[in-house]
Amino acid sequence: MWAVNVDGSNQQILVDHPNDKDVEGDLSPSGNEVVFPFDTGNWTYNRQVRIWNLTNSSETVIRNSDGCPDHWPRFSPDGSKICWVQYTSSGRPGNLFVMNADGTNVSQISFAAGNQAYEDTYWCRQDGRIYCPADLDGQYDLYSMAADGSNVLRLTNTPTINESAPTVGYLNP
Numbered sequence: 001m002w003a004v005n006v007d008g009s010n011q012q013i014l015v016d017h018p019n020d021k022d023v024e025g026d027l028s029p030s031g032n033e034v035v036f037p038f039d040t041g042n043w044t045y046n047r048q049v050r051i052w053n054l055t056n057s058s059e060t061v062i063r064n065s066d067g068c069p070d071h072w073p074r075f076s077p078d079g080s081k082i083c084w085v086q087y088t089s090s091g092r093p094g095n096l097f098v099m100n101a102d103g104t105n106v107s108q109i110s111f112a113a114g115n116q117a118y119e120d121t122y123w124c125r126q127d128g129r130i131y132c133p134a135d136l137d138g139q140y141d142l143y144s145m146a147a148d149g150s151n152v153l154r155l156t157n158t159p160t161i162n163e164s165a166p167t168v169g170y171l172n173p
């Protein structure tokens with residue numbers, strides 16, 4: 001996993017596993033850590049969630065594989081928690097979970113059933129809410145919710161379009 005200044009200078013490697021895949025990383029609000037799913041190279045279902053400490057290049061496994069691959073771990077605005085999508089054991093997008101940044105206190109915050117699914121978590125640092133696409137009725141739309149999964153808002157309703165990977169910012173056209 002690499003970082004580069006927004007002007008393109010100072011390209012540097014952050015997380016270095018030469019023989020494996022580090023994907024879907026998120027930089028902590030402090031800038032000292034990266035959380036990412038660690039994949040043993042073959043897109044297996046045996047993913048771990050790890051935190052890489054950028055100050056001393058140490059890493060910690062905060063979540064071990066349980067056969068349901070973890071995707072899109074994202075730090076909370078204060079860096080104390082992580083939300084992510086846990087896929088199903090058959091590799092389909094699944095449900096949203098939140099845990100402490102040390103891997104304790106795992107809490108399921110969405111409850112998709114059947115073919116329903118959540119994806120592509122984004123934890124907004126401006127308002128503290130979690131944004132993601134979800135397929136709750138046959139196609140993906142965008143939703144947001146409080147960090148405990150309550151107060152769900154449906155943001156789009158576009159039956160012929162599958163939304164993905166939202167981000168939050170300020171438009172200044």
Ligand SMILES: [Ca+2]
Pocket residue numbers: 139140141142156157158159160161162163
């Ligand atoms: Ca849609």
